[in-house]
Amino acid sequence: MAAKQNARTLLCALLFVGELLLAGSLSSQGMRGTIRKESFGKTASGAQIDLYTLSNKKGMEVAITDFGATVVALKVPDRAGKAADVVLGFDTLEGYENGTAYFGATVGRYGNRIGGGQFAIDGNTYTLPKNNGNNTLHGGVVGFNKRVWKAQEIASKDGESVEMSYLSADGEEGFPGDLSVKVVFTLPADRNELKINYTATTDKDTVLNLTNHSYFNLAGEGNGDILDHLLTLHAKKLTQVDKTLIPTGELRDVADTPMDFTSATAIGKRINENYEQLVFGKGYDHNWVIASGGGKGLTLTLAAEAYDPKSGRKLDVLTTEPGVQFYSGNFLDGSAKGKGNKAYGQRAAFCLETQHFPDSPNHPNFPSTLLKPNSVFHSRTAFRFSVK
Numbered sequence: 001m002a003a004k005q006n007a008r009t010l011l012c013a014l015l016f017v018g019e020l021l022l023a024g025s026l027s028s029q030g031m032r033g034t035i036r037k038e039s040f041g042k043t044a045s046g047a048q049i050d051l052y053t054l055s056n057k058k059g060m061e062v063a064i065t066d067f068g069a070t071v072v073a074l075k076v077p078d079r080a081g082k083a084a085d086v087v088l089g090f091d092t093l094e095g096y097e098n099g100t101a102y103f104g105a106t107v108g109r110y111g112n113r114i115g116g117g118q119f120a121i122d123g124n125t126y127t128l129p130k131n132n133g134n135n136t137l138h139g140g141v142v143g144f145n146k147r148v149w150k151a152q153e154i155a156s157k158d159g160e161s162v163e164m165s166y167l168s169a170d171g172e173e174g175f176p177g178d179l180s181v182k183v184v185f186t187l188p189a190d191r192n193e194l195k196i197n198y199t200a201t202t203d204k205d206t207v208l209n210l211t212n213h214s215y216f217n218l219a220g221e222g223n224g225d226i227l228d229h230l231l232t233l234h235a236k237k238l239t240q241v242d243k244t245l246i247p248t249g250e251l252r253d254v255a256d257t258p259m260d261f262t263s264a265t266a267i268g269k270r271i272n273e274n275y276e277q278l279v280f281g282k283g284y285d286h287n288w289v290i291a292s293g294g295g296k297g298l299t300l301t302l303a304a305e306a307y308d309p310k311s312g313r314k315l316d317v318l319t320t321e322p323g324v325q326f327y328s329g330n331f332l333d334g335s336a337k338g339k340g341n342k343a344y345g346q347r348a349a350f351c352l353e354t355q356h357f358p359d360s361p362n363h364p365n366f367p368s369t370l371l372k373p374n375s376v377f378h379s380r381t382a383f384r385f386s387v388k
């Protein structure tokens with residue numbers, strides 16, 4: 001009798017352990033997302049380009065191509081659980097090769113403008129191609145957004161990751177030093193967030209300002225303008241600009257101006273006011289100085305929050321960078337046909353480009369963008385999605 005009882009207890013215990021093991025293996029399987037690689041076509045000069053689609057079990061999917069280390073699509077659910085692609089872009093590689101708006105791209109070697117297309121390091125003057133009036137914008141004529149990067153799926157402890165690397169040769173677009181850049185895009189398994197980690201090294205003193213140029217419309221790309229989106233910028237100052245959008249050097253208080261987004265405000269509420277900075281930008285196209293000064297070391301700080309009341313989608317932007325360029329899509333004019341042949345008109349999206357300040361190499365009072373040999377550049381940004 002006792003023996004029978006013992007056997008039954010043993011059997012129950014074995015079943016229980018078996019169940020635990022099964023649950024464990026299922027949940028670790030459930031934890032993992034997936035990564036899919038497919039061809040995105042060939043460039044005009046014949047380079048093979050791929051598209052990597054990362055997805056998790058929380059309903060988020062992000063597609064990234066090695067052409068320009070570009071975010072091509074980013075799907076997240078709305079408050080009813082319905083997913084939509086919230087970034088502007090193109091269906092084909094050709095769109096990215098010919099495009100001029102930097103949709104989703106990794107921007108470098110120097111994001112935003114360098115005044116007069118020149119700067120000096122230790123008395124040596126470097127002259128860059130001017131591709132924006134008298135200034136250099138987003139790294140010059142052929143910036144990092146038009147380069148073919150080397151892609152690699154890499155192991156990640158919290159989700160799926162793809163690493164993009166690029167070697168920018170000494171003298172490319174006028175910048176000094178062989179610069180080796182790595183950008184790791186990660187989609188965590190347990191939350192709807194795109195993490196972007198940048199590292200770089202150089203063999204000569206150089207300047208560097210890397211950012212991601214995704215254009216967001218939280219209602220879904222091609223779904224009207226973003227003027228009703230509510231925006232919060234955790235910044236009390238911005239870098240005042242001249243009429244060519246080059247910083248004057250002054251960090252101007254935003255209080256009592258249409259540039260004040262310290263509490264959630266509709267993007268369209270004051271965008272057409274006759275305020276000189278808005279006139280210069282044809283809307284918002286300025287660098288806000290993140291109040292905390294940026295994350296300390298590799299710690300992220302909350303820089304911006306955007307919310308679409310209709311869909312309920314909310315985007316939090318966290319970064320280690322000291323600035324964020326809020327650009328309200330003023331120069332979009334419907335001429336470039338985007339995904340599904342949709343025309344993206346003025347203010348069809350907004351950008352929140354985490355960065356060092358524009359034209360820093362010519363402003364010793366701004367946080368430095370100088371990178372020296374033997375040191376490693378690190379920068380992190382996260383686009384975190386939720387619903388409200």
Ligand code: BGC
Pocket residue numbers: 100101102112138245285286325327331353
């Ligand atoms: C700049 C804008 C520019 C846009 C697209 C933004 O980062 O600040 O002036 O039009 O990028 O190039």
